[in-house]
Amino acid sequence: MGVKIEIAIYSETGKPMSNLKANEQELNGKNFTCPYCSKGLIFRKSGKRKLENRTIDISPYFYLEKGIEHGPGCRYNTFGQIEIIARQPLALTDFMEKKKENQMAIRLQVVKKAMAEPPEDGEGGTADPKGKGDAQNKKYKNSGSMAPYLSRMKDIMVLRSRMEENKDIKKYLKLEYGKKTISWDKFYFGPEYKGFLELSKYFRNKQAPKHPVCVEGIIKEYKKVQKKRGGYFYSFLLEKPFIEDTDTEGYHHIPSVSLNIDAEHERLVNYMKDNYQKHVKQVVAYGDPYAEVKPSEAQKIKYHNISIWINRTAQVHLFNDVFTQLLGE
C-alpha cells in the first residue's frame, strides 16, 4: 500500500494525472505508475465516511499493490522516508535507532520526557501551566533542549497519517517504550471509530499505559471552557462517527475525542483557530490521553470521552486532503 499518492502517470497517455482528475474520469482499474520509480499503482476512487449528522467524502488516491514497495531511491519509499527523518537536521540517536536492514525503532520514553519539558518562549505561550508569574517563568527561557525530539515525533506521525493503515508502516518502524515494544495499533488511533474505542479500553485498564499516542480525525468545532480553578482552555472537538452497532445491552458506544489547549498557549490556540477558519480541519496530534465513559441512559449511549492536552505546535498537524467544498460548510 505505502503512502497515498496524489499524482501518478496514466499509462494510456504517459502523462501525469491528479487523483481528482482520475476520480472525475472514473479511471478505477486503469493502469498507473509512480512518477518517481515507475512501479505500478492502483487508483482508489473517493470513498464515503458516515459521521454523526452527515456523510463526507474521502479523498481519492493512488497506492501500491500489496507486498510491493517503491524503488529504493523513490520519494515514496517508506523506509527511505523514515531514514530521512532520522538524519535531519541532527541525528538524535537516543530517539531513533537502526535495528536492521529495513527497520528502525523509536523510543517513546524520549518523547514522553520531551513533552514534560516546558515549552520554549514563543512556542505557544508561557511555560508555567499554573500561571505563577514572570519570576517563575524566567528559568525556562533557555530550556526546550528536547524540542527536536518532538519535531521528529511529529514527522513520524505525519508520515503515518499519509498512509492508510498502521500495517503500512509497522514493519519499517518499531515502537519502543522502556523495555516494551508497543504495537502500532496501540499507538495510532483513528479516524475510524473502532480505533478510538480500542484506545478508550486500553487507557482505562487498571494499569493504564504511560506512553503517548496519536489520534487522527476532523475538527468539528471548538469552544472556550472555563477551568474550575480559574482561567480558560480551548477544546477542539473531533467529529463523532455514526455508529450503528450496539452492545449486548443495547448501548451505542460513541467515541468523543477532544484536543485541549490551555488559553495561555495563545500562539498555538491562534494557529488552530486560523486553520479552522480556512477549513483546514483534518488533524493528527499526539500526547497523553485521558479516557472515561459517560453513559446516557435516556439515549442508550455510552460516550467514550477521550481528551489529549497539547501545548506546542510540534504535537499537532493540520491538513486538508478532501475536496474543499466538503469541509467548507
Ligand SMILES: [Zn+2]
Ligand atoms: Zn515510487
